[in-house]
Amino acid sequence: MKKKIESYQGAAGGWGAVKSVANAVRKQMDIRQDVIAMFDMNKPEGFDCPGCAWPDPKHSASFDICENGAKAIAWEVTDKQVNASFFAENTVQSLLSWGDHELEAAGRLTQPLKYDAVSDCYKPLSWQQAFDEIGARLQSYSDPNQVEFYTSGRTSNEAAFLYQLFAREYGSNNFPDCSNMCHEPTSVGLAASIGVGKGTVLLEDFEKCDLVICIGHNPGTNHPRMLTSLRALVKRGAKMIAINPLQERGLERFTAPQNPFEMLTNSETQLASAYYNVRIGGDMALLKGMMRLLIERDDAASAAGRPSLLDDEFIQTHTVGFDELRHDVLNSEWKDIERISGLSQTQIAELADAYAAAERTIICYGMGITQHEHGTQNVQQLVNLLLMKGNIGKPGAGICPLRGHSNVQGDRTVGITEKPSAEFLARLGERYGFTPPHAPGHAAIASMQAICTGQARALICMGGNFALAMPDREASAVPLTQLDLAVHVATKLNRSHLLTARHSYILPVLGRSEIDMQKSGAQAVTVEDSMSMIHASRGVLKPAGCNAEIRVCCGRGNRPGNTTPERGSLGVIWWKIMIAFAMTLKLCCQSSPTITSASVIPVVFT
Helix, strand or coil, X not given: CCCCCCCCCCCEEHHHHHHHHHHHHHHHCCCCCCHHHHHHECCXXXXXXXCCCCCXXXXXXXXXXXXXXXXXXXXXXXXXXXXXXXXXXXXXXXXXXXXXXXXXXXXXXXXXXXXXXXXXXXXXXXXXXXXXXXHHHHHCCCCHXXXXXXECCCCCHHHHHHHHHHHHHHCCCCCCEHHHHCCHHHHHHHHHHHCCCCCCCCHHHHXXXXXXXXXXXXXXXXXXXXXXXXXXXXXXXXXXXXXXXXXXXXXXXXXXXXXXXXXXXXXXXXXXXXXXXXXXXXXXHHHHHHHHHHHHHHHHHHHCCCCCCXXXXXXXXXXXXXXXXXXXXXXCCHXXXXXXXXXXXXXXXXXXXXXXXXXXXXXXXXXXXXXXXXXXXXHHHHHHHHHHCXXXXXXCCEEEECCCCCCHHXXXXXXXXXXXXXXXXXXXXXXXXXXXXXXXXXXXXXXXXXXXXXXXXXXXXXXXXXXXXXXXXXXHHHHHHCCCEXXXXXXXXXXXXXXXCCEEEXXXXXXXXXXCEECCEECCEEEECCCCCEEEECCCECCCCCECHHHHHXXXXXXXXXXXXXXXXXXXXXXXXXXXXXXXXXXXXXCCXXXXXXXXXXXXXX
């Protein structure tokens, strides 16, 4: 499918966004019934947008959505369906020639499916049969580490928790996750520097800051609701500075679709007061240049008896390692800084001046910072810059990693990690009466390597598109077809489903916007946003006929006969689930560093 790409000269948002949303809605949704659901998106009694992880404001507009969110919902609630008749007309081989967009555009998955090699088609089977067969395959493996348990960031906290509990009782810590390939440097870098692998700001801090530095991300395409916050801070007189190799419209100017005046007058708000096109891979050099200038100017101010540019009290009281950082940046040559960053000393000095003048600064970053060989070091240099002026732990200041999927951070909070802490495992085992495995498991790349070498025999995917998420898609394709078992929990068809194993299953689940009706009534799940806020999500639309992710997790583990002499009964703990999640979420949080504890432990210049 070839799409014509046209030049767009307008601001981000505005009538262009409205037109694009209207087109998506017209193609995918029942306008009479489904569009009204958008008024329930990102509301306390509604459902959380699956588009991104930007937090919900306490006081929001009646129509608190963005272009991406509206398109995501239109894509999710389409009345098109991929069912038995679809696969009767399309073999797996023929579907491999379809584009990725075409595969998802075919519609929603509505029935459990099993691949039939004779006909080269997926065929429907009952949920009971699917669970029994998958359970039997899992019990046939002599080593639980032969199974990889992949998780996508769209998974709810409850489903992710049950998923990791099932896998750990099975005996494995193999938890490749989509975050391994996006914000893993954040989890590692921030934890080493400030004691917690998450951001330190709340949405309210954007109302108090003097400066926001946006580096390595594009809000216009990845988290459009952030544009509303950027617009608000600029309107009140704060500054936003953009650092990015490309000129992104969402960093330059914005027309708010929820603002009648801007829409009717075709006016716009200028966002970035300055824009610096750093060279790809040059972020660390730029940051070192800024820090060198700040230290040199601080030394000059001290020698002249003027007030310090740095927060000396904060550095002495709350940090360690500043002398080592000072030595490193002062010994960085300007010719190297300019060559690697692609910016002149004059440009870097402008940035340093703006940062020095601001009392409260927030640094926002995305995968333009993390997706590098030295991504962890990039993240730590951002923290170093903030620490120099005490911009961690005070209102209107801090570090703000911008997550992608709407619950990719929550999945990790509730235990999706290949390297769980000993404390977490001890609490988990005590709470649920089993001995969890302690050996580290596989992250995403290690899991693919295990599949390529034949060490792994099975892959279970809780959402996502595993094959396309891997860095080397061509190298991944053939080994995935040589697995013994592949299970995909999904809402729509994607290319990973077509790389069939000896035994392949697709288990369809509800989307975020759909009602999960059980005997006790409509259910809710929870998600965690980019700023560590956990809130409920309740679907409002009639479901496409699938199970909820939580029921799939429980069903896969709670099958009769799922026992082995080595690992006991796989169903033994599930009766406790209904009353345990709230307590266990507290358990997860108690077993992880928190911002509160980080405020009394010296943070580290790294």
